[in-house]
Amino acid sequence: MHRRSTLDRRHFLASGALAAGALAMATAAPARAEPASVPIQRWLDRPFFDFQLRRLLGEAPMGGANPDEVSAAVQAIGPSPNAEAWVREFAALGHGLADRARELTVIDPLAARSTALRAANYLRAAEFFIPPLGSALDTKIAMYRQVRESFAMATQGSRVERVQVPENTVLDAYYVPPEGVGTQDHPAVVFFGGLDSIGEELYLWAGKELARQGIGVLLVDGPGNGASLRFRDILSRYDYEVATKAAVDYLEQRPGVDPDRIGLIGISLGGYYAARSAAFERRLRATVVWGAIWDESEILSSGSDLESKLFLAQYGAWVFGGGNPATAFLDARRFTMAPAAHLIRNPILIVHGADDALVPVEQAHKLHDAIQAPKALHIVPSGQPGSAHCQADYIPAAWEVMIPWLLDQLTA
DSSP states (O other), X not given: OOOOGGGOHHHHHXXXXXXXXXXXXXXXXXXXXXXXXXXXXXXXXXXXXXXXXXXXXXXXXXXSOOHXXXXXXXXXXXXXXXXXXXXXXXXXXXXXXXXXXXXXXXXXXXXXXXXXXXXXXXXXXXXXXXXXXXXXXXXXXXXXXXXXXHHHHHTTTSSOXXXXXXXXXXXXXXXXXXXXXXXXXXXXXXXXXXXXXXXXXXXXIIIHHHHHTTOEEEEEOOTTXXXXXXXXXXXXXXXXXXXXXXXXXXXXXXXXXXXXXXXXXXXXXXXXXXXXXHHHOTTOSEEEEESOOSBHHHHHTOOSSHHHHHHHHHHHHXXXXXXXXXXXXXXXXTOBSTTTGGGOOSOEXXXXXXXXXXXXXXHHHHHHHHOOSSEEEEEEOTTSTTOSGGGTTOTHHHHHHHHHHHHHHHHO
């Protein structure tokens, strides 16, 4: 039995980390999370664009955006958003801030790092709307390289380490060691993203905060994600436990990581990756499904509006089929938890939003009902902050449940 010491759950709850106005999660400087000076225009009649806007603003408290900067970009895009205008404005904003970060590097390194972190995330937002098709794919990959360059500036001098996880070739990843543990053994989690995820954004969503709470984090661009997809053409796979095995192997060999206290988090499509892995990787101490997926093919063939349908079709074809829609759809049919959920043995937590427009909450209930291991289901109620897909509108709504739960599972 491990002593929890300073990682006690009471310390987390008393730390004030969940106060919306007190979050300061940027790499080296307090995040600017104050309201925009001018109210930000919403696109309520264009729900997919509006969700991406809420996602970006949800990252402001972690240092990934500034509301005034976002407001200016939204005003330039205008009341009828389209992909070209979105890419133009957020790419220009990201490039401008990246240039400013380079200028600040010598005179104000602290400001340089926080500026570069926002630049990286704006470029990530621009890259999102570049379709992974034809010659546009080259543009998309070039933009992603710029994301990584800005993120490298943002984390320069920090403990964030770019690493590679051996698995056939390698999977690109970052390791964020926990704060305040010195050389003592510590718990760690593998963190997988979703359909469009990159490790640089996972750092904002939870990597920094988990490390602050004493848990090391391996942010993995697994098959179908980030650098592993863009640079190595590694497509997603239904048997994601293969990638999880490689990640756990890596952590077991990493100095300072306690091999008996390794957990797993998967967000969005990563919720399927996490649940599937929990069914077959017995070394996991605990698993968090951050946005449940019961059957991915149902989601790819749905979509709540035309733009989300187009996104799912384009990204699905790329991530599952390397650009071939027929191959992608056939392969996506294998991404179901029906044959595997009953095999899960380690404790598992499912967090889902009641108003999730991309993945219906029924998928979370189906997964929870099928699991026979120790389990917990937390649904953020409709209308409350955090009720959107993976709590993109208020990320701490997920933290306040999953981090105390992980501390209980990995440090007890």
